[in-house]
Amino acid sequence: xxxxxKVYFLLIVLMFFSCMEPNDEGLWSVDQISVFNTxxxxxxxxxxxxxxxxxxxxxxxxxxxxxxxQVLHEYLGYSQDGSYIEFDDISIVKxxxxxxxxxxxESNKKVKVFFFDDxxxxxxxxxIMSDRxxxxxxxxxxxxxxxxxxxxxxxxxxxxxxxxxxxxxxxLEIINWMPTAGGEISTDGKPLGIDSNGxxxxxxxxxxxxxxxxxxxxxxSIENAGGEPVFLSRFDLDGNAEQVKLVDSGAYxxxxxxxxxxxxxxxxxxxxxxxxxxxxGLTVDHISVKDDIAVLxxxxxxxxLYDVSDIQNPKAKGIFDVGYxxxxxxxxxxxxxxTRSGLKTAKIxx
Amino acid sequence: xxxxIIINIIYxxxxxxxxxxxxxxxxxxxxxxxxxxxFSKKEISDASYDLxxxxxxxxxxxxxxxxxFGFDKTLYAKNKKEVIYNSSVALSDYVHNSNKDYWxxxxxxxxxxxxxxxxxxxxxxxxxxxxxxxxxxxxxxxDLKPCRFTDNDQYLSISNRINKKNWYIISFGFLQRYYDNPxxxxxxxxxxxxxxxxxxxxxxxxxxxxxxxxxxDNMTFTKTGISSDFDRSYESIEWYMPIKIKSPIAIGENFGxxxxxxxxxYNAEAVNDVLHAGRDHVDxxxxxxxxxxxxxxxxxxxxxxxxxxxxxxxxxxxxxxxSFKQMQLWCKIKWGFSYDKY
Numbered sequence: 001x002x003x004x005x006k007v008y009f010l011l012i013v014l015m016f017f018s019c020m021e022p023n024d025e026g027l028w029s030v031d032q033i034s035v036f037n038t039x040x041x042x043x044x045x046x047x048x049x050x051x052x053x054x055x056x057x058x059x060x061x062x063x064x065x066x067x068x069x070q071v072l073h074e075y076l077g078y079s080q081d082g083s084y085i086e087f088d089d090i091s092i093v094k095x096x097x098x099x100x101x102x103x104x105x106e107s108n109k110k111v112k113v114f115f116f117d118d119x120x121x122x123x124x125x126x127x128i129m130s131d132r133x134x135x136x137x138x139x140x141x142x143x144x145x146x147x148x149x150x151x152x153x154x155x156x157x158x159x160x161x162x163x164x165x166x167x168x169x170x171x172l173e174i175i176n177w178m179p180t181a182g183g184e185i186s187t188d189g190k191p192l193g194i195d196s197n198g199x200x201x202x203x204x205x206x207x208x209x210x211x212x213x214x215x216x217x218x219x220x221s222i223e224n225a226g227g228e229p230v231f232l233s234r235f236d237l238d239g240n241a242e243q244v245k246l247v248d249s250g251a252y253x254x255x256x257x258x259x260x261x262x263x264x265x266x267x268x269x270x271x272x273x274x275x276x277x278x279x280x281g282l283t284v285d286h287i288s289v290k291d292d293i294a295v296l297x298x299x300x301x302x303x304x305l306y307d308v309s310d311i312q313n314p315k316a317k318g319i320f321d322v323g324y325x326x327x328x329x330x331x332x333x334x335x336x337x338x339t340r341s342g343l344k345t346a347k348i349x350x
Numbered sequence: 351x352x353x354x355i356i357i358n359i360i361y362x363x364x365x366x367x368x369x370x371x372x373x374x375x376x377x378x379x380x381x382x383x384x385x386x387x388x389f390s391k392k393e394i395s396d397a398s399y400d401l402x403x404x405x406x407x408x409x410x411x412x413x414x415x416x417x418x419f420g421f422d423k424t425l426y427a428k429n430k431k432e433v434i435y436n437s438s439v440a441l442s443d444y445v446h447n448s449n450k451d452y453w454x455x456x457x458x459x460x461x462x463x464x465x466x467x468x469x470x471x472x473x474x475x476x477x478x479x480x481x482x483x484x485x486x487x488x489x490x491x492x493d494l495k496p497c498r499f500t501d502n503d504q505y506l507s508i509s510n511r512i513n514k515k516n517w518y519i520i521s522f523g524f525l526q527r528y529y530d531n532p533x534x535x536x537x538x539x540x541x542x543x544x545x546x547x548x549x550x551x552x553x554x555x556x557x558x559x560x561x562x563x564x565x566x567d568n569m570t571f572t573k574t575g576i577s578s579d580f581d582r583s584y585e586s587i588e589w590y591m592p593i594k595i596k597s598p599i600a601i602g603e604n605f606g607x608x609x610x611x612x613x614x615x616y617n618a619e620a621v622n623d624v625l626h627a628g629r630d631h632v633d634x635x636x637x638x639x640x641x642x643x644x645x646x647x648x649x650x651x652x653x654x655x656x657x658x659x660x661x662x663x664x665x666x667x668x669x670x671x672x673s674f675k676q677m678q679l680w681c682k683i684k685w686g687f688s689y690d691k692y
Binding site: 018019020021022023024025026027029280281282301302304316317318319320321 | 473487488489490491492493500502504524526528529530531532534537569570574575576
């Protein structure tokens with residue numbers, strides 16, 4: 001005969017063990033740290049140490065100290081030949097700290113070169129490249145100049161190595177950045193985005209025609225310090241390729257309405273092989289990658305995070321509504337998010 | 351898994367002790383569900399030109415096969431006092447919608463000390479019950495994923511006599527409704543109380559009236575991804591009235607009819623959450639059934655359920671989206687037998 005105490009014991013055991021644990025989706029989270037009010041749309045950012053050079057749309061060029069959250073300088077326009085010219089709508093700002101330069105581009109315009117050093121002077125030098133410049137990367141060269149690769153929407157891939165040229169007219173010192181080498185490779189596509197590792201590879205997103213890769217060939221001359229691009233391979237992708245990001249293992253491509261692609265180095269070199277397609281269905285405008293984390297900028301929906309530790313099988317880790325997002329950049333363990341409501345800093349919790 | 355382990359431990363425990371017989375039952379239930387995924391009229395219309403909403407199914411309705419195995423045993427009996435253990439496991443197969451297949455089971459232990467006097471603990475498990483395909487807003491803007499949940503429902507009830515023909519049952523329960531990945535933002539802890547009064551009418555049958563009060567806490571509110579920013583917590587009150595009548599004609603032994611009405615109010619008030627904010631619904635269920643013993647060990651039960659849910663919201667599209675009608679027809683054949691090794 002069973003003891004009633006055993007039944008009570010059984011009841012207690014049942015109640016104790018019968019609760020269940022919720023499932024864990026394994027999502028990451030994003031903590032917003034701060035918002036820098038850029039007034040205009042924050043379209044892009046270029047970071048040099050703890051200083052952010054911001055393209056803030058119709059609010060011009062802004063320079064922020066990311067540590068203190070203070071705006072150091074705001075430039076709504078510039079002086080040229082004695083007259084003041086207001087910026088229209090800044091889309092790209094890039095910093096060349098070695099040559100004390102800031103490159104500024106308004107939508108579909110040429111690249112303006114400005115001198116900027118610690119004295120806070122913001123001095124217009126000259127314009128380089130041509131109209132309909134969509135994106136560019138530049139690298140300082142050993143001879144005190146820089147080499148720039150440009151995604152030119154109507155001409156193709158443009159590049160040039162520039163050096164500073166000083167002339168004196170009527171005791172007026174005029175400094176211009178003049179090309180010493182350069183060229184242009186036309187493409188059937190409509191270039192929208194470009195990236196380069198500065199060593200041996202240039203990648204260019206060419207809208208409906210996908211993505212193109214170019215080898216950099218060096219011939220030891222100072223004029224060709226940055227290397228001359230030579231066509232290597234092309235991958236036709238679904239959708240409109242907008243931006244490309246080169247990493248050590250390959251290239252990530254942002255594709256409007258069709259998500260994102262990854263192409264590994266072996267495929268880039270051979271021009272064939274399978275591509276990895278992920279984030280299908282998202283409208284991806286830009287991708288930044290660091291430490292197996294891919295941050296996809298998806299416009300009005302904010303950002304989407306992916307774990308790319310196994311790049312053959314990227315894992316979605318969440319969509320986060322951080323405002324209309326154009327681009328992101330990793331900085332000092334945080335991400336900088338360029339949004340319509342300003343430049344935001346955030347931390348990804350894995 | 352833990353549930354099965356508990357069942358097995360109890361089975362071994364109970365079968366090894368006591369000299370009472372083991373009562374077993376095996377039943378087959380065939381049925382028809384005319385709206386498996388609880389689609390509203392609008393959704394039925396939308397799905398007809400975008401089949402992805404059907405989650406791979408080709409029809410809105412389905413034939414259903416269900417097999418149930420039951421087991422009960424008196425663990426302890428002395429004078430009028432008894433401890434009765436009961437468990438059952440059921441497998442459901444939706445012929446025209448394989449997403450909906452699931453298993454469920456329950457165990458209960460009842461301490462009884464007289465007619466209508468008992469203390470009962472019950473644990474019910476519903477495993478990966480499919481609702482339909484939804485968009486997982488945490489990871490995608492348009493990809494549909496199957497949405498399933500698992501229930502773990504425990505309650506403690508006490509039943510006591512008021513007089514010779516009337517008795518009451520009071521229950522306190524805790525239902526964990528946790529969703530499978532990737533829909534954990536819907537996870538709920540539901541605390542409920544039930545009060546039921548039963549009246550036995552000589553020669554005619556029984557009539558009962560029950561009130562349920564529930565408070566559901568959306569435990570993952572703001573704790574997972576972007577979709578958890580909406581609060582799915584709610585409060586509800588439900589009344590239920592079953593009437594069981596002894597049949598005056600030979601075709602059946604018992605007729606039954608019951609009506610159940612749930613009024614649910616969502617707590618959400620966020621202006622950006624139009625789907626939940628200020629939403630409520632009235633869920634009506636009318637059940638009718640009759641049963642007949644075909645032989646000493648064989649019973650047949652035929653039943654039908656008519657369900658309608660009317661959703662209230664300030665937004666007409668929410669009302670149209672969340673209101674639905676459903677009909678189910680069932681026929682159950684149950685074979686009961688005993689095993690007594692003594």
